[in-house]
Amino acid sequence: MELHETKIDLAEGKREKLITLLNQSLADSIDLVYQAKQAHWNVKGPNFIALHELFDRVATELDVHVDDIAERITSLGGVAMGTVRISAEKSSLAEYPHEISDGTAHVDALSTALADFGKKARTNIDTTDELGDKDTADLYTNVSRNVDKLLWFVEAHNQA
Numbered sequence: 001m002e003l004h005e006t007k008i009d010l011a012e013g014k015r016e017k018l019i020t021l022l023n024q025s026l027a028d029s030i031d032l033v034y035q036a037k038q039a040h041w042n043v044k045g046p047n048f049i050a051l052h053e054l055f056d057r058v059a060t061e062l063d064v065h066v067d068d069i070a071e072r073i074t075s076l077g078g079v080a081m082g083t084v085r086i087s088a089e090k091s092s093l094a095e096y097p098h099e100i101s102d103g104t105a106h107v108d109a110l111s112t113a114l115a116d117f118g119k120k121a122r123t124n125i126d127t128t129d130e131l132g133d134k135d136t137a138d139l140y141t142n143v144s145r146n147v148d149k150l151l152w153f154v155e156a157h158n159q160a
């Protein structure tokens, strides 16, 4: 991996591992933003306006994480691989269902995607901590805590 010269006090070998992990999360997070948008645009039914607005909020909040992840990569001397084409090729998330429309189905589909992304972020807290980078571990802690909240906001619609 080609790294940029940097005076940061983290060893190159560790930064390479961190950057690989962060670029996977970048691909996943970009995918997830547009899964939330897909839900925002296509949801229908009696809870339309609440879900339409909630799904847009989910996309907006995830977009902040996309930027945080990409800029952590560049802070570590890496190249942020953040085009839509790279995301489509590299994302580890399952594709969002194309044919659904009712609110319950979108709540189920988006909560599945959020839970998968959140699980991976939580795993990365420990992985990056073990690599000696508490700042990236903190980034993943922030991501997983916020994704847990978004998962609750979405999932609550199908919990009663």
Ligand SMILES: [Fe+2]
Pocket (backbone or CB within 6 Å): 040, 056
């Ligand atoms: Fe919109």
